[in-house]
Amino acid sequence: MERQVDEDGDVRLRPVESADEDFLLRVYATSRADEMNLVPWGEEQKRAFVRSQFEAQHTQYYERFPDAEYDIILYRGQPAGRLWIGRTPEQIRLLDIAILPEFQNRGIGAALLNSLLAESEQRALPLRHMVFKLNTAALRFYERFGFSQIDDVGAYIHMERQPAASAPPARTTSSG
Secondary structure, X not given: OOEEOOOOOOEXXXXXXXXXXXXXXXXXXXXOHHHHOOOOOOHHHHHHHHHHHHHHHHHHHHHHOOOOEEEEEXXXXXXXXXXXXXXXXXOEEEEEEEEOHHHOOOOHHHHHHHHHHHHHHHHOOOEEEEEEOOOHHHHHHHHHOOOEEEEEEOOEEEEEEOOOOOOOOOOOOOOO
């Protein structure tokens, strides 16, 4: 069942289905494209590596967060990415968000994040997320929404946005 995210209905979510595996692999592959461009492997080797990483990530998320929401992001009815959200009594955890390059810079990420921030405020729970340290655009994106660093773990920075009236307002112009 689809759920509307933004006011005009351009951004919607629907639960992942078994038929989505090829699409999800494509989304994952685009999220690793810059990294794959740095390695001197052939295309087949890159595809095999990305598939193995995709399967490992899939297994890990489902084992660690069996009750999480795993959704396909739809933009004007077209599959545009994926969104994984874990909820506990202590936090809302943005486990993963990935938007296909052709759908980026359309406000999709901002709409999704604003929706999660509204839920965070309503439930009086922090919204947390991990960002790859070298992804400076993503770090800036989350900082614009009032996230701050709470931990530095190897290649990832753990970020958090506490629900509070004093938090800076989220800007809706975004790169995600």
